[in-house]
Amino acid sequence: MKLYLIRHGQTQADVNGVICGSSDIGLTELGKQQAKHLANMLASVRLDGIIHSGMLRSEQTANIILGQRDINLETQTLAQEICFGQWELRCHSEVKSSATVSYADWCRDWQLAEVPGGELFADFSQRIRRALNQLYLRPANSQLAIIGEQGALSFMLAMMLKLAPADMLRFPFHQGSLCEVELTNGYCVIQRFNDTGLLAMPEASSLGSSTNQCLAEP
Secondary structure: OEEEEEEOOOEHHHHHOOOOOOOOOOEOHHHHHHHHHHHHHOOOOOOOEEEEOOOHHHHHHHHHHHOOOOOEEEEOHHHOOOOOHHHOOOOHHHHHHHOHHHHHHHHHOOOOOOOOOOOOHHHHHHHHHHHHHHHHOOOOOOEEEEEEOHHHHHHHHHHHOOOOHHHHHHOOOOOOOEEEEEEEOOEEEEEEEEEOOOOOHHHHHHOOOOOOOOOOOO
């Protein structure tokens, strides 16, 4: 099975530098350009289906990649980003100053800490595992594009590689780029990661690659 793991294009939350998990926001104009760039990168690739998380930013990215292809566009809500509750669409500095104890707890151990009104990491991780289990039931020769959000994609990849949950932080998915993996005989092999299809690094960075803090977007 070959999978193309794709983070959605840029949103206003990325521009504003705020925490964005379950907030359902769409793409900026740059985000749409990034999705079109990915559509061009995948134009000659056989895809048996495109799966998105159901979040607006990922659905819009998926629709642009779909274009005129005559293939299934599917929604997998189990693969949605974690919910940050009362921290949604607020910057880290604001959250830190207004909720010192809970934010400090989260920074110290984000796998166990409780975000006010948010989703526990244990529940989030179980959702992603269920989504993966459903993915593994598909035909072994499937080639699929999976469009989602930063935290969900990074945890999914860590689980495919049979790594610890904390290793998800090793995989910051850049916008406007591809991650290609192959699942063969129980093994996951990364063929390329954050590939923009461009040779010049300044051009690649202009497509919106960004550094993310833990699970939060950006």
